[in-house]
Amino acid sequence: MSRIEIVDLKQNVLDDNDEMANKTREKLKAKGVFLLNLMSSPGAGKTTTLVKTIELLKDKMSIGVMEADIDSDVDAIKIAETGAKSIQLHTGGMCHLDATMTEQGLDALGIDDLDLVVLENVGNLVCPAEFDTGATKNACIVSVPEGDDKPLKYPLMFQVADVVLVNKIDVLPYFDFDMEKFKENVALRHPGIPVIPISAKTSQGLSEWIDYLSNLILS
Amino acid sequence: MSRIEIVDLKQNVLDDNDEMANKTREKLKAKGVFLLNLMSSPGAGKTTTLVKTIELLKDKMSIGVMEADIDSDVDAIKIAETGAKSIQLHTGGMCHLDATMTEQGLDALGIDDLDLVVLENVGNLVCPAEFDTGATKNACIVSVPEGDDKPLKYPLMFQVADVVLVNKIDVLPYFDFDMEKFKENVALRHPGIPVIPISAKTSQGLSEWIDYLSNLILS
Numbered sequence: 001m002s003r004i005e006i007v008d009l010k011q012n013v014l015d016d017n018d019e020m021a022n023k024t025r026e027k028l029k030a031k032g033v034f035l036l037n038l039m040s041s042p043g044a045g046k047t048t049t050l051v052k053t054i055e056l057l058k059d060k061m062s063i064g065v066m067e068a069d070i071d072s073d074v075d076a077i078k079i080a081e082t083g084a085k086s087i088q089l090h091t092g093g094m095c096h097l098d099a100t101m102t103e104q105g106l107d108a109l110g111i112d113d114l115d116l117v118v119l120e121n122v123g124n125l126v127c128p129a130e131f132d133t134g135a136t137k138n139a140c141i142v143s144v145p146e147g148d149d150k151p152l153k154y155p156l157m158f159q160v161a162d163v164v165l166v167n168k169i170d171v172l173p174y175f176d177f178d179m180e181k182f183k184e185n186v187a188l189r190h191p192g193i194p195v196i197p198i199s200a201k202t203s204q205g206l207s208e209w210i211d212y213l214s215n216l217i218l219s
Numbered sequence: 220m221s222r223i224e225i226v227d228l229k230q231n232v233l234d235d236n237d238e239m240a241n242k243t244r245e246k247l248k249a250k251g252v253f254l255l256n257l258m259s260s261p262g263a264g265k266t267t268t269l270v271k272t273i274e275l276l277k278d279k280m281s282i283g284v285m286e287a288d289i290d291s292d293v294d295a296i297k298i299a300e301t302g303a304k305s306i307q308l309h310t311g312g313m314c315h316l317d318a319t320m321t322e323q324g325l326d327a328l329g330i331d332d333l334d335l336v337v338l339e340n341v342g343n344l345v346c347p348a349e350f351d352t353g354a355t356k357n358a359c360i361v362s363v364p365e366g367d368d369k370p371l372k373y374p375l376m377f378q379v380a381d382v383v384l385v386n387k388i389d390v391l392p393y394f395d396f397d398m399e400k401f402k403e404n405v406a407l408r409h410p411g412i413p414v415i416p417i418s419a420k421t422s423q424g425l426s427e428w429i430d431y432l433s434n435l436i437l438s
Contacts, residue, residue, distance in 0.1 A: 041261045042344050042373065043365025070345060072371040093375065095314060095345035123372065124345055125261050126289060126314035145364035145387065146262025152291040153342065154261065156312065168364065174390050 017131055020099035024106070024134025028117075034217045035106075035117045037135035039157065041150075042123030044143040045167040047075045048200040050118055054082045056210045061115035061217065066105040068097050068122050075120065085109065096127035099134045116217055125154040132160075137216060143168040144175050148182035151189045158189035163196065165209060170199040236350055239318035243325070243353025247336075253436045254325075254336045256354035258376065260369075261342030263362040264386040266294040267419040269337055273301040275429045280334035280436065285324040287316050287341050294339065304328065315346035318353045335436055344373040351379075356435060362387040363394050367401035370408045377408035382415065384428060389418040 028035050040046050047067075054063055064085040067076040076088035089105050091097065097105070102119060111117055119135060121128040140161035142150050145168060151158045158164065164186055166179065183195050194212065198205035247254050259265050266286075273282055283304040286295040295307035308324050310316065316324070321338060330336055338354060340347040359380035361369050364387060370377045377383065383405055385398065402414050413431065417424035 041342070041365075042369055043260060043362075069372050071374050072368075074368055074371060093345075093349070095343070122345065123260070124314070124343055126312075126341065126343055127346065130312070143262075143364060145362060145390070146260075149291070149293055150261055152293060153288050155290050171364070171390065171393050174393060 017098050017100075020103070021132035021134040024099055024103055025136065028111075028134070028136060031111065033111050033114055033117055034137075035102075035119060035133075035135045036213070037119045037121060037128075037133050037138045038141070039121045039125070039128045039138065039161070040123060040141035040167075041125050041143070041146055044123070044141045044146065045200050046120050046123070046141055047078055049141060049165065049167060049198065050120060051078060051082055052200050052203060052206055053118075053210065053213070054079070054084045056206065057116065057214065058083065060214065062113055064109050064111060064114045064117045066102075066109055066117065066119045068105070068120060070094075070122065085114065091122060094122070094127075095124050096122055096131050097133055098131040102133040102135075125150065125157045129154070129157040129160050137162045139163050139165060141165045141167050142182070144172055144177045147176075148178050148185060151182070151185035155189050158186055158193075161190060161193060163194050163212065166195060166197045167200055169197045169204060170202045236317050236319075239322070240351035240353040243318055243322055244355065247330075247353070247355060250330065252330050252333055252336055253356075254321075254338065254352075254354045255432070256338045256340060256347075256352050256357045257360070258340045258344070258347045258357065258380070259342060259360035259386075260344050260362070260365055263342070263360045263365065264419050265339050265342070265360055266297055268360060268384065268386060268417065269339060270297060270301055271419050271422060271425055272337075272429065272432070273298070273303045275425065276335065276433065277302065279433065281332055283328050283330060283333045283336045285321075285328055285336065285338045287320075287324070287339060289313075289341065298339075304333065310341060313341070313346075314343050315341055315350050316352055317350040321352040321354075344369065344376045348373070348376040348379050356381045358382050358384060360384045360386050361401070363391055363396045366395075367397050367404060370401070370404035374408050377405055377412075380409060380412060382413050382431065385414060385416045386419055388416045388423060389421045 068089040073088045079086040287308040292307040298305040
């Protein structure tokens with residue numbers, strides 16, 4: 001018997017966000033635009049990964065980025081420096097984007113000339129997973145310093161993710177992160193999804209990620 | 220002029236959680252119990268810091284811990300190993316604890332024989348900051364790998380924090396984290412609050428943190 005007493009607090013209830021998300025997905029498909037919803041904890045390296053991804057894909061396709069944050073525009077400035085079309089979304093304190101907010105972003109960005117749009121969601125492993133944004137695919141980044149137990153604590157994020165990137169593998173020697181254990185923990189939540197180790201800083205592993213993403217977009 | 224278009228999405232609205240939180244705070248004061256609300260991103264080191272804090276304080280005072288998570292009980296098991304009274308709270312998918320949920324936790328823990336209760340909030344820099352739990356003080360941990368720009372992106376967390384710990388300073392050489400810049404960014408959000416650099420892994424800086432916390436509790 002566990003020494004730990006477990007107290008279950010109140011349940012969260014969702015609304016009919018899904019209908020709006022499905023409409024967005026259909027519209028994007030009709031226009032030939034792939035929307036990637038990029039989610040992670042604060043500081044896991046979404047923006048750095050995105051900058052590298054843009055550099056490696058921009059000769060093959062036209063890319064736009066929606067940077068969502070509570071405040072500041074530091075990330076959108078970094079993205080704009082890559083030459084990609086970029087806007088900043090402020091969520092007014094909200095911890096996530098829902099389908100309606102994503103639609104506002106897509107309208108503001110203008111997507112008719114784009115092949116790939118990336119939504120960099122608010123840095124948060126909880127709320128963004130609860131709302132279908134209408135994205136074609138969901139990617140989640142976990143960084144080595146966060147630890148290999150994240151799929152145990154934030155199950156929904158890994159259930160909704162189509163692919164998981166493990167960033168900052170250049171610092172693996174300095175942290176107690178067991179990659180095989182992490183892959184097992186991901187598989188507990190979402191069997192079969194790919195887990196791709198990368199370092200956005202050193203570019204290690206990025207070719208596998210770029211091949212994976214290119215295949216999705218062009219298929 | 221900025222190249223970045225900024226789109227403001229909808230505002231969040233809070234309810235009357237504050238009244239409940241104030242009642243909790245009064246009750247705790249009357250009982251002589253200090254409640255510390257510990258907040259951070261996922262993987263910033265809340266549990267490791269807490270384990271070390273308990274080890275350094277347990278001979279001076281009686282300590283209880285409420286571990287809040289979406290799922291799992293891995294952290295509460297680690298805390299129980301220190302000998303501290305410990306319970307796991309599951310939030311049913313919720314991204315934070317409000318004052319009512321905290322009350323449920325305090326009732327389940329039983330606080331009459333305790334001097335210090337620590338609420339380890341859900342790993343999240345957004346939602347926990349929006350709800351007064353009734354805690355005596357709020358502490359926020361940011362870890363070096365997350366970057367020095369976090370106060371710019373998550374302003375409310377730093378506005379409600381009474382103290383900020385910078386954890387994982389043992390890996391400072393491997394990351395682009397500017398401590399002075401971070402302190403400036405904290406001061407933009409909340410001038411005058413202490414910023415204490417620590418490594419929960421190597422124990423560096425912990426004596427300053429323990430002195431600070433002891434003084435708060437015993438004053």
